[in-house]
Amino acid sequence: MYLNVHSQYSLRYGTMSIPALVAEAMARGITQMVLTDINNSTGIMEFMRECDEKGVKPIAGMEFRREKRLLYIGIAKNREGMKELNDFLSEHNLEQKALPDIAPEFSDAYIVYPYGHAAPLKKNEYLGIRFNELNRLYGNDLKEIKEKLLALQPVFVADKIEYRLHEYLRGIDLNVVLTEVTESDKCSPTDMFLSPGQLEAKFSRYAFILDNTRNLMNTCVMDYPKGRINLNRRTFTGNKKNDRELLEKLALSGMEYRYGKANKEALRKVKHELKVIYELDFCAYFLITWDIIRYSGSQGYYHVGRGSGANSIVAYCLKITDVDPIELNLYFERFLNAQRTSPPDFDIDYSWDEREDVQDYIFKRYGSQHTALLGTMSTFKDRSIIREIGKVMGLPKSEIDGFTDQTQAAVNQNNDTFRKIVAIHERMANMPNQRSIHAGGVLITEEPITYYTALDLPPKGMATVQWDMYEAEKIGFDKYDILSQRGIGHIKMAVKLVEENQQRKIDIHQVKTFMRDPAVNANLRIGNTKGCFYIESPAMIQLNRKLGCDNYLVLVAASSIIRPGVASSGMMGEYIKNHHHPDKVQYLHPVMEEQLKETYGVMVYQEDVIKICIHFAGMDGTDADILRRGMSGKYRSKKEFDRLVERFHEGAIKLGRPPAVVAEVWRQVSSFAGYSFSKAHSASFAVESYQSLFLKTYYPREFMVAVLNNYGGFYDRALYVQELQRSGGLVHLPCVNNSESLVNISGVDVYLGFAGIHGLTDIFIALIPEERRRNGTYQNLEDFIKRTGIGLEQAITLIRVGALRFTGKSKKELLWAIHLLLGAKGKPSNTAELFCLEAKNYSLPVLVNTRLENAYHELELLGFPLSMTMFELLQTDYRGEILANDLINHVGQRVKMVGLYVCEKTVHTKTNKRMWFGNFLDVEGNTFDTVHFPNSTPTYPFRGAGCYLILGKVVEEFGFASLEVLKFAKLPILPNPVIS
Template sequence: MRAVPQYAELRCLTNFSFLRGASQPEELVERAKQLGYAALAVADECSMAGIVRAHGAAKRVGLRLLVGSQFELDWGEASGDDAAPFTLTVLACNLIGYGNLCQFITKLRRASPKGSYQLAATELSGAELADCVVLASPRRMSEPAQLQALARWLLTHFIGRCWFGVELLRLLSDEMWLHRLREVSQENAIPLVACGDVHFHVRSRKPLQDVLTAIRLGNPLTDCGLELQPNAERHLRTRLRLAHTYPEDLLAETLAVAARCSFSLDELRYQYPDEVVPLGETPVSYLRRLTYEGAGRRWPAGIAARVQAQIEHELALIAELRYEHYFLTVADIVRFARSRHILCQGRGSAANSVVCYCLGVTEVDPARMSVLFERFISKERNEPPDIDIDFEHERREEVLQYLYARYGRERAALTAVVICYRPRSAIRDVGKALGFAAQTVDTLAKEHQWWDGQGLQPERLAEVGLSADELRVRQLIELTRQLLGFPRHLSQHVGGFVLTKGPLCRMVPIENAAMADRTVIQWDKDDLDALGLLKVDCLALGMLTAIAKALDFIGQRKGYRFEMQDIPAEDAETYEMVCKADTVGVFQIESRAQMSMLPRLQPRCFYDLVIEVAIIRPGPIQGGMVHPYLNRRQGKEPVSYPSEALKEALGRTLGVPVFQEQVMQIAMIAAGFTPGEADGLRRAMAAWKRKGGLDKYQHKLVNGMTARGYSLEFAESIYQQVHGFSEYGFPESHAASFALLVYASCWMKRHHPAEFLAAMLNSQPLGFYSPSQLVQDARRHGVEVRPVDVMDSCIDCTLEDLPHQPAVRLGLRLVAGLRQEAMARIVAAREVRVFDSAEDLARSAQLEQHEMKLLAAADALRRLSGHRRQQVWDAAALRAQPQLLREASFDEALLELPAAPEGEEILFDYAA
C-alpha cells in the first residue's frame, strides 16, 4: 500500500479574492491543519487583504503559512499563436521578497481603477520580484509552442526559482496534460510541482463558488456555462487522494518549494515617521519639551502636583513603549489644522491622557475628570494607542492631503474597511444568481427585517409567493446563509491613516480608492491591531463645521476673532435653556430621547452634560442604570456604595456605573483584575456583537467579587451591566469631549441664535433636523429669517444687520436640486448688473429652464415676477435660444396669473 505523502499546498485562494474564493482564510488554514499538510500558501489574486487573518489562524493551530499572491497574465501586444494567458503564483522567500511583492502589487493597483489590475508578461521583470519563487500555471491544453514560449520567458526572468504548476483536477485531459508539461519541463530544466488551485476548503462549498462566479459575471447560473468549474476538485484534498492523483515527484517537490519560503508576518517591524523631530532633539526630549510647554499654557498659574505626577507617569510609559513618534505626529497634524484655522478636537480614549491635553490634541482637562490612563495605553496590553481626532467635515480633506504631501503616497494611506455581505445584499445576489425574478428578489430583500435574524424566514418567503419546500428556494436559503459575512470588496476607512518611516507599500499593498486623490492599504483596522501597527483617525464631524462657521459669524459681529475658548464657562442661561429641553439643532442632546431626559436630569454644570451624553445609550439603558441614577439624583433613594473601595470609582455618578472606565475600575478594585485584564474586558464589550468572547469573563468577574466580600447578587448585577455596556456604552473621556461641543452649541443657540442658525444651514447635511425645522425653531426664538431671493441671496446663508440681532438671509444652497455652478453664475451676474426680470436673470446667468423652475418653486424670483404662481409661469415660458440670439430680447404681452391659494403655497414650500 502506498504511503501517505507529505504535502504543501502552494496555490490557494481565499474569499478575499472577491467573488472567486468560497472559504474564509481561517477555514482554509484549519482544514489544512486537519489534513496534516506541511504548509499552506495563501495567494489571493493581486492582494494581501486576507493574509493577516490567515497568519493569525496559522499561529493558533500551528500550521506553517506561506505568503504570496497570484496574477493573471497575458502577453500584451506580443500576443500571437505562440502566446497563451497563464497564472503566475508568487511566493515570498524572505522579508525582502515580501516587500518586493507588496510593492509590485501596489504598482499594478495604483496604475488601474479601483478593484482591477492589468499585467502583461512583456512588462514584468524578474528583478521586481527578487527573493521570491514563482509557479507558472498555463491554461489547460496550451499548445507545445505556447508552453515553450512560456518556458523561455521563465528562464529569462526567474531562472533557478521557477516551476510549472500542475493542477490535476480529475478531468479527462489530465494524463495528456501532464505528459505535455513533462516534455517541456525536461527540455527546459524547469521542474514540475503539484498545485491544487484551491478555491474552497471542503467540496461542499462548490455550489457557493458557482454562485460567486455568477455574481461576478452578472449572469444567472444557467447562463454561466464553461465559466463554472466542471467539478469540486478545487478543494483541500486529503493526502491519500493526492497520492492517487499526482506522481510522487510532483508531491515531493511541493516540500522543496515550501523550504525556499521562510517569511512570516511576524518579521514585520513598524517604524513611525521621524520628520517631526527637529535636529538636536531626541523623540523623548522633544515630546517632553512640547508637553511641558503645553502644560504651561493650560495651567498658567502652575501645574498641580497630581497633574505633574500623571504627566511623568504617562511620559515614562510612552518612552518605555516607544510611542513618542506617534504622539509627536498626531500633535503635528493638529498643529497644521490649527495653523489653517480648521477646528479640531481629539476624542475617545485619548481624552484620558494628560499628555494629549498638553499637546493640544484633546480639549478636556483630565484634572477635572476621573481619568483612567490604562483605557488609553497599557504596558501589560502593549498594543498601539488609538487617537481619534475630529475635524470640520468640509475641511478634513485639507488635512488628509497634507499627510499625503508631507509623507508621500508610498508612506501614507488610509486604512481599508472590508465590506461584507449582510442579509439583504446576500438575498439579492444569491437570488439573482439562482434565476429568481428581479422583482421577487428585490421585494424579498426589502421585506427582510433585523428581527428576522440572519436567515430567510418562511413568512417572508410566503409574502412573495415562495415555498421552502421547493428545491430552488431551499438552495436560496442555504446559499444565502453561507454567503453572510463574506467579504464583498474593500472600501476606505472613514479616516484611519497609516504613516510609516520607510515605504508603506513594502509592508502592505496600496491601491486607489473610489474617491479621487485617495489611496488605501489592503488591511483593515483589525489587521493593523493584530500586527501592532499604529494608525491615527482623522475623522469628520459636521457639528465642528457648524461651530467654526458660527464662531466666524460671531467674530464678524464683534470685530475680532472669536474662538472656542472665548465662550464663557458654566453659563446659567445656557443651562436653563437645556433644562427646558430647548435643544433643537444642538449637538448630541437634540433627539427625542435626550429631550425627554433633560427636564428630569436638570443639567446645571459641565459634568452633568457629560453624564447626559453618556446615559442615553443602549449600554446604560439595557444595563438598568438610568432609573437608579435619576432616583438618586432627585433624592428619591439614598446614595449608597457597595464598599468604600468603590466609592472613589462611583462617587461622581452617585454609586451607579455610567461609563466604561467605571466598569474597568470595578473589575480592578472589586474583582482583582489587572489593568490589562480590565482592558481586555472593555474590548470584549466593544466586540461582543461581532466576535462574542464576553462570557469568558463572567466566572473571573463574579468569583473575584464574591471572594473579596461582595454579595453574589451584586456581582451578578455588575455582570449584567457589563452585558448592557456591550450594546454600546460611552467612555467618560469620550462623553466629556462631546459634552464640550454640546455646551458650545447650546451657548450659541442661547446667545447668538441667528449666527447659529446660519452656520447650521451652511453646514448641511447635518444633525437630526431638516433645514425647515431649524428655521421654524429659530423663528420661535425671535430670529428673523428672510427667504431665498436671487436679488440678495449668496450661495451660503448670510446675516443682514438689524438693530438688536441680525436677520438670516437664506442662501441659494437651500434651493433643492440647484447645482453649485448655477448658484455661482447667479451671484457673479448680479455683481455686474441688477436683474430687471426673470428673463434677464436667465439670460445674464445663463440659466436653463429647469434651473429657473427650481428657483421659482423655491419662491426665489418674487422680486422679479411677483407671487409664486407667476414665477412658475415665467420660468416655464423661457426657452433655450441659439447662441446668436441669446442676448436678444423679445417683446410680447405678459400673462398675469392670480396668486395661488395658501394650500398650494404650502405644497410648493415642501417641494422646494
C-alpha cells in the same frame, strides 16, 4: 505541494476562512502551502500567524487576474519578495492601470504562469500544470521546460457543499442568476485539497514535477518577526533622545499656558505621564499628533481631540485636547499603561470640509511609502444575504421581501425555498464581502508599508491598506484617527458669520466661561438645544430635562448615560433617581459605593467597568480591559472572551461576593460596557456641546444658518428653518438678486440658498450668484436669461420657487413670459449683442398665485413650505385640546393634541416586539414626545411627514411629561389647487 491556495479573502470566490483553511490542510497532512488570494494580500499576516501556531510552514503569495482571466501567480521567497508583489499590485491599483500580461522580473519572488503560456520564461518564472492537463505533455520534448514545470492544484473550496456555496458567491458577484454562472466564471469542482497521496498519484508519471514544486517551496522562508512588535514610525525628530527632550519642552510650556506657573499637581501629573510615555516608547506618537494639530491650527482649522487620549494631561498641554484631566479627575492609565494589551489612539475631529487637507498633509509630511489610510472589511449581513441569495435563485422581489419581513417569520419556517436560503445563509453569514475604507484611521510606519499589505485606491483617492483595524493591531500598527463631523463645521461657520454680520470676534475656546454662563445653562436645562452637537436629539433633550442638567459635570455623565447600554440595563432611570436624591442611594455592594460614589453606584463610563472588574471581581487590569473591549466588539477571540467572563464570576465568588449580587453586577456590566464612552470621550463631547450652545444662546440666527449650510444635524432642514424664524430671523425664499449658493444672512434677513432647491443643477447654483457679483444685479427676466444662459426647465424651477419675484410679476406671468422667450428654442444664446432690443410686451389677463399654490411649489422644490405653515395647510382648524407647554398640568388625563411630525425612533421590547418613540411640534412650534406601545401602533401607524391628531394619556417621569398614545391618525391637508 499546494502553491495556489485561496481563502475567503478571494472575495466572492474562496469559501474558507484562514483558520478553516489551515485546519483543512492539517487534516490532510500538508506541511507547507502558499496563500495566493486574488489581487490582494489581505490575509497574509493572519495566515502566517495561524500557520506558525499550528506548525504548518506558511508561504506568502498572490494570484493576479485581469477581469476573470488568470494571468500569473506570484510566490514570495521571503519578506522582500512579498514587498515586491505588494508594490507591483499597489502601483497598478494607485495608478489605475491594468495588470500586464507579462509580469516584471522580481528579485525575490517567483512567477508561475498557467500551462500554455507561450512567451520565453525568465529565470524566476515557471509553468504550472494541473493534473487534468498532463495529457498535453504526452509525446512532447520536455527538455526545454522540464525544470520549469510545477504542479498546479488550486484550492478554493473545502468540499462539494462549499463548491455549491462558491457558485452562489459567483452569482452574487456577477449579479446574475445561478444558471447564468458559466464555467469560466467559477473554479473547477476539483479545486480543493486532495486526500493524502492523491496528488502524488495523479502526478506519478511525472514525479519530477512534484520534485520541482517541492524544491521551489523549500526555498521560501517568510522571515517576518513573530508576535506583535511596534511597526509604527519610531521617531519624530529622527532621534529618540531628541524626541524625549522636545516632548518634555512642549509639555512643560503647554502646562504653563493651561495652568500657570505654580500648579504643583499639574507638574506632578505631567512628569508622571512623561515617564510612562518614555518607558512605553510613545514619544513619537504624541509628537506626530502634536504636529498634525500644529499644521491644522496654522491653516485656521478647528479641531476636537477626544477618545481615551483626552485622559492625558500631556495631551491637554499639547493642545491635542481641550479636556482638563485634573478638573474631571480622569484616569490616565485608561489611555496608556504598561499592562494595556491594545494600542491607544487619539480621535481628532475636524470639520467635514477640512479633514481631507489634513490627511493630505500627513501623506506629504511622512511620505507615501510610509503612510496609508486604514481599510475595513464589510461582511455579508443577515437581511442582505437573504436578498442576495434570493436574487441568485431568480426569485421575484415580492417573494424576497416576504422572506426578509420579520412579521412573516412563522409562515416562512414552513417554506422549502426559505429553508434552502437559510441553509446557504448559515454558511455565508459574516464572510468578507468587500474591502472598504475606515472612517478615519491613518497609519504612519517606520518601514515601507508594502512589506505588510498591498494598497487599494478607493473613491477617496488616498492609498488604503487591504486589512482592517483589528488586523493592524495584531500586526503591530497603531492608528491615528483623523475624523470629521458636521458639528465642528457648525461652530466654525457660526463664528465667522457672527464676525461678518455683527462685527464681533468670538474666542470659541473660552469654554470654561461658557460653562459658567447662566443663560447657556438655562437653555441646556430646558432643552433649547436644537442644532447643538450631541445634545439636540429628542432623547438627549429629554434626558437633560429629567436630570435638570445645568452644568458641565452633569452633561459629561449624560453624554455617556444616553448610550444604549445604560438605558437598556435600566441604569439610566436609576442614575436620574439617585441624582435627584443622592442621600437615599442604595448601593448594591460596598465596593460599588467605594468605586462609583461619584455616579451614585451606577456604571456610567468605560473606566467604571474596569474598576468593577478589578475591585469587585479581583481581575487584573489587563484582563479587565480585554473584557471591556470584548463587549464593545473590539476583541475577536470568543474563546478568550468566554474565559474572562468565567474569571469574573470565579473571582467575585472567591472574594466572598454573594451569588445574587454577582449575577446582578454582571448583568449591569454585560449590558452596559459595549455601549459606553470613556469619561474623557464624554467630556470632549460636552466641551463641543457647550461651544455650540453658547453660539445658539447669544447668536442664534448665525448659528442656525451655519447648521443649515453644513447640511444640518439630527433633524430635517425644515425644523432648522423654523428655529431660525423663532430666533427672530426673517427667512426669505431664494432670490436671484439676494441669494448665494448657500444660505446667507444680513442683519436679521436670511435668504435661502440655491443649493437647497430640488432640481436646480450645480452649474446654476454657482453661476447665478457669481454672475451677479461680477456684473451687478439682474434687471429683469430677459437680462437674467441672457446673462446666465439658463434653459427653459431650469428657469421654470426658479420661477416656481419664487426666485424671480424681484421682477414684480406673478409666477404665472413669468411662466407665460419664459415660454414666449424660450419655448421655441429652449436655451438662449449669451453672446454679446450689437443692439439691445426690448422684448415685446403682450397684454395678459390678471394672473395671480395663491398662498396655497405657493406652499405646494415650496413643498415640492424646498421640501417644506415657507408661505404657509403645515398647520395652515390642514383641512381642519382644530389644533388640539392642549399645547406642549401645558402637558405637565394634565398628568394622568386623556387628551387630544395635534402635532407636526418631526421624527420617530423604533426600539425592540424584551419580548422582541417593536415599539416607537415620536417627536412632534405643536402649532406654537414647541416640541412634545410620544410613546407608542406595540399594541397600539400597528393599528395606528406612522405615515411619514405631516400633522397628526393624537389621543393619548399624559405621563410624567422626573418632571418630564409625554404622551402615551392610544390612537393617532394623519390629518388631510388642503388639495393642491393646480391639480384639482
